[in-house]
Amino acid sequence: MVANIRDKAAIVGVANTAFSKDSGVSELSLAVQAIKGACDDAGIHPREIDGFATFTLDTNDEIEVARALGCGDLTFWGRSHYGGGAATGSLHQAVMAVATGMAECVAVFRALNGRSGHRYSQGVSGELLTADAIHWGWYTPYGLLTPASWTAMITQRWMHRTGVTKEAMFEVARCTREYAVSNPNAFFHGQPLDRDTYFNARMIADPLQLFDCCQESDGGSAIIVTTPQRARDLKQPVVTVKGVAQASAQGQEQMTSFYRDEISDVSEHRIAAGDCYEMSGLRPSDIDAAVIYDAFTPNVLLQLEAWDFCKFGEAGDFVLDGNLRPDGRLPTNTHGGQLSEAYIHGVNGLVEATRLVRGQSVNQPGKQVDHALVTSGVGIPTGGAILGKLD
Amino acid sequence: MTPEEQKAFEDRIYAYVGVKVCERTAAKDAVNPAMIRHWAEAMGDTNPAYTDETWAANSRRGKTIAPPAMMYAWNQEGFTVTRGRASDPQTDMVELFNEYGFTGVLGTNVTQEYFKEVSPGDTLYLEMEIDSISERKATARGIGYFFETLATFSDQNGEKVGTQRFRVLKFIPQEQPTAATGDDKLEVPTRIPSPRGHDNGWWWQAVDEGKLLIQRCKRCQVLRHPPRPMCGECQSLEWDSIESGMEGEVISYTCLRHPAIPGYPKDPVCAVIKLAEGTNLVANIVGCDYDDVFIGMKLKGRIEQVDEKTTLPQFYPA
Amino acid sequence: MSEYTTLNYADVHVGDKLPELAIDITTGLIVGGAMATRDYEPVHHDKSAAQATGLPDVFMNILTSQGLMSRFVTDWSGPEAVIRKLDLKLGAPNLPGMVMTISGEVTDKDDSSGQVSIAVVGENNIWGMHMQGTVTIALPQEA
Structure with a gap:
């Protein structure tokens, strides 16, 4: 039995800053710009915010954000651990706070200078917190140093078990790029990806090549979460949270869960999926569009299986049948994803999922989107959420 | 150094311009397949023009050649330099630079031109002179002078095979206030170790x-x-x-x-x-x-x- | 004629890029290269002698750098190419543990002599530019 928060919280405002490779401003500036944008989108004043939720990795202290924004009193702040795992985790925090009355209006945000500041692609160095350092120490001496290399290890195993080839990864990369082509805020706006470019790109960590990897971006994204009652009086069509879950599965490590009986099952996503479906009373067939976390192309494939859009081993066929495309069964990462819009640790995905339900996506599918799925990172403690219209 | 001292120093140094470092001297070994093969192995160079006699016999050249980049190797002094170099005009000039505090040395440019390919059986002859010495210059490394040696290579028939110009900066090493960071940069990197705590x-x-x-x-x-x-x-x-x-x-x-x-x-x-x-x-x-x-x-x-x-x-x- | 082919002058264009060559700098390569070029200067085989000059380990001699540069070009051009000139500016030393990546691009062609100029740079991953310059080769002009 899972806790049920269905329709107890609504997303009323969303915004992204401009995305770039060199913002020229502080991460605090990006955070408050994103949150202010989300307030404007909702039609509320920042003073109405009484809670925050973000990532432990985010460098912006809540009280600094509050002072910069001109907020009043705060009654809630909560953080979720791990990079991409915390996107829906932060939403989870906000929903719990609003559903229980601990706060009435929570801003979920993530802001980073991911290209001009600290770059995740450069791998883990010696300058780490002790607890983390011990963990990374099992990998760094061997050269297994980067998110791409950890993901590659899982991917190689999964390809071996399923027989899925890089054609499927190309389709994920090509398709998200197709969406980015018509998104003016996407890094790859106006730049389609062709087969030769994809297959001839440099190898990063076998089998992942350059365009299997997300970008490194500067930018911020935010959403405002409040009660459904309050949401009715605000500017935008009401989007509620139908289900939201966090999950860490047995034997979990941060990106390196290499000691399980099977290392390529992404068990944590299976738990999150079960909880979200149960909470919402929905099934995969009810999901009309999705934002599936895509730090790397295979992330999408493994999650399609874990979230039960297809059986294990069938994700390759599922995407090659065109299901992720604008006119497909499950239009996915319609903003261009983190592969082609920007890498804001999945919070730009929360923005896009909300827009899909509102009918405001820049690549709005031709069908009505009653329910959109949004997920968090792969290989770490993670989660997901299902958004929908208020009944 | 006072202007007078500098003048006196420069008079002595510039006297080396045009001085022969060595007269035309034959290499100890004729060009030979064994030394070529050692070189090709070390460089990872699989060019058949150097080592594949069968291929070479059918090539435009009709025979193997020595790698042009080996040109200087044939006339090297060899193992004895581990015990120090014999004195010659170039070492004397370097000693003079050192005496005046120009102890720093930095090879900055090396240019080899090749006029003729050589093959096993040929013998290379080297003659070398100090070709030029620059005026005093302020460089990033410190105050110093560039000198250039010109080595000319010919074969047993006196035909010119190639030249090498080598440009070297002799300079007064600067005081290094940033010695600490310098040392840090000079460390040879090793793998990132695991920190060691109680549990690991x-x-x-x-x-x-x-x-x-x-x-x-x-x-x-x-x-x-x-x-x-x-x-x-x-x-x-x-x-x-x-x-x-x-x-x-x-x-x-x-x-x-x-x-x-x-x-x-x-x-x-x-x-x-x-x-x-x-x-x-x-x-x-x-x-x-x-x-x-x-x-x-x-x-x-x-x-x-x-x-x-x-x-x-x-x-x-x- | 054989498995070794040589580029024709007409096949090469200004702007053509040569395939990159990444070379692991090992003590073996440094000492082996020095011996193969008969360079017995102690700094190229004796670590303590190298350290006395302020560097942490033995470092590559110039003749090895020249050798690697010539190999880089003829790997691409093929064996009938005739090397005319190696013109190098010397940069940071190559030490064990580094990786030097050599890249190059055709910058000039001289129709009368059939000579092609290639700008070449060898960069190591720790200290940057190790050598930079121009290699000039003559390529066959007929088919």
Whole structure:
């Protein structure tokens, strides 16, 4: 039995800053710009915010954000651990706070200078917190140093078990790029990806090549979460949270869960999926569009299986049948994803999922989107959420 | 240095311009296939024009040639320089620079031109002179002078084979206020080590001593890796360890191609390895190409020192 | 004629890029290269002698750098190419543990002589530019 928060919280405002490779401003500036944008989108004043939720990795202290924004009193702040795992985790925090009355209006945000500041692609160095350092120490001496290399290890195993080839990864990369082509805020706006470019790109960590990897971006994204009652009086069509879950599965490590009986099952996503479906009373067939976390192309494939859009081993066929495309069964990462819009640790995905339900996506599918799925990172403690219209 | 002293110094130094460092002298060895092959092996150069006589016989040249970049090698003095160089006008000039504080030395440019290819049986003759010395210059390294030597190579018939111009800066080394950061930069990078704490330090210590250990619960005997303070099966805090036989099989693998990380070999192959004892371990696969690795491949490991500071389990094809 | 082919002058264009060559700098390569070029200066084989000059380990001699540069070009051009000139500016030393990546691009062609100029740079991953310059070769002009 899972806790049920269905329709107890609504997303009323969303915004992204401009995305770039060199913002020229502080991460605090990006955070408050994103949150202010989300307030404007909702039609509320920042003073109405009484809670925050973000990532432990985010460098912006809540009280600094509050002072910069001109907020009043705060009654809630909560953080979720791990990079991409915390996107829906932060939403989870906000929903719990609003559903229980601990706060009435929570801003979920993530802001980073991911290209001009600290770059995740450069791998883990010696300058780490002790607890983390011990963990990374099992990998760094061997050269297994980067998110791409950890993901590659899982991917190689999964390809071996399923027989899925890089054609499927190309389709994920090509398709998200197709969406980015018509998104003016996407890094790859106006730049389609062709087969030769994809297959001839440099190898990063076998089998992942350059365009299997997300970008490194500067930018911020935010959403405002409040009660459904309050949401009715605000500017935008009401989007509620139908289900939201966090999950860490047995034997979990941060990106390196290499000691399980099977290392390529992404068990944590299976738990999150079960909880979200149960909470919402929905099934995969009810999901009309999705934002599936895509730090790397295979992330999408493994999650399609874990979230039960297809059986294990069938994700390759599922995407090659065109299901992720604008006119497909499950239009996915319609903003261009983190592969082609920007890498804001999945919070730009929360923005896009909300827009899909509102009918405001820049690549709005031709069908009505009653329910959109949004997920968090792969290989770490993670989660997901299902958004929908208020009944 | 006062202007007068500088003038006196420069008069002595500039007197070396045009001085012969050595008269036309034959190389100790004629051009020969053995030395060419040694060179090609070291450089990893598979050019058949150097080493494949059959190919060369049918090529435009009709015979093998010495690598042009070997031109200077033939006339090198050889092993005796390990005991110091004999004095010649160039060493005398360098000594004079040193006397006046221009102790720094930095080769800045080297240009070789080739007019003729040579083949086994030819003998190279070298003559060398000090071709030019610049005026006094302020450089990033310090105040100094550039001198250029011109080496001319000819063959046994007196035909000109090539030239080499070598430009060297002799300078007064600057006081280095940033010596500390300089030292830091000069350190040869090694692999990023694991920090050692209470729960993992003993494991790395054993690796340093040549052993791969696996932690074992004293109560229920279940093995666990990576080491943790408590048994996840029975919650006992009591543990000991067994030594692994380092036999295993590949569960998955990858190769970090980009970015290249200082201190690491190029393109390290990393794998999740299921040890025969039952626990998994991440380590390198060495001794074969990446393309030869496969899931299910049997491996045999040993503990090896991989750089100046790092000792690690390394696994080879069994 | 054989498995070794040589580029024709007409096949090469200004702007053509040569395949990159990444070379692991090992003590073996440094010492082996020094011996193969008969360079017995102690700084190229004796670590303590190298350290006395302020560097942490033995470093590559110039003749090896020249050799690697010539190999880089003829790997691409093929064996019938005739090297006319190696013109190098010297930069940071190559030490064990580094990786030097050599890249190159055709910058000039001289129709009368059949000579092609290639700008070449060898960069190591720690200290940057090790050598930079121009290699000039003559390529066959007929088919």
